[in-house]
Amino acid sequence: MRHHLVHLALALTLAQALPLGAEPTIGAAEFDAYVTGKTLTYAEGGQIFGTEEYLPGRRVRWAFTGDICQYGTWYEENGQICFVYEHDPTPQCWTFWQGTNGLRARFAGDPEGRELTEVQNSDEPLICAGPDVGV
Template sequence: MLRHLATLLLLATPALAEPKMNGPEFEAYATGKTLYFGTDGEAYGGEEYLENRRVRWSFLDGDCKEGYWYEAGEQICFVYEDTLDPHCWSFMRSATGLIARFENNPDYDELYEVEQADEPLLCLGPEVGV
């Protein structure tokens, strides 16, 4: 799967985007899917969009974070189990999928959707120590 993702990343190029998506548009687009994102030709991570605006995020390393999203103006904000600070993004649709712009830091690179899947993320579960 990662080889397929890498190939798609090489093909992903910024395309003209539509206006920012609102909450209902984002929800209709993403719910029930696992979306994989990349930036600068590299895999970045994937997120499962579950019912009731719940999400599961991973940097594709088997470590997954549970969270939820909400609409705040023209932004979609995410809160994850390991932090209470929201991560707010603007999402736009393009001919090749979503473009995500991190609004907490305008210097941050945009993320581009490179793949959609119906399967859940690979989550290895909590680390167990001795």
């Protein structure tokens, strides 16, 4: 009987930790295996949010649509994937999980619970806009 109660308590704890129907979050190893060498475009509420190219060695190149590229790195902390970019040392941490159509992500501490969804996955490098293009 005690054995069943332990399993029931564990199941209830896990059910409370995940929203109904949510997939478990992914950590650094799974994230790295999925993204390295790819360029992913993310949308929020059906609108393109931005695109990130995932380079070897946990390096990234990010751009909001039509904006210049920002270079940075990523690491895992407390089950979240955190990004630090060259012009902003403040970590930008996200919880990622594998959805049915690609990655989904939620920004850490976002009280509105907004979510980014992967809408395009490419092996092509990110095309960067910027002041030095064509120079």
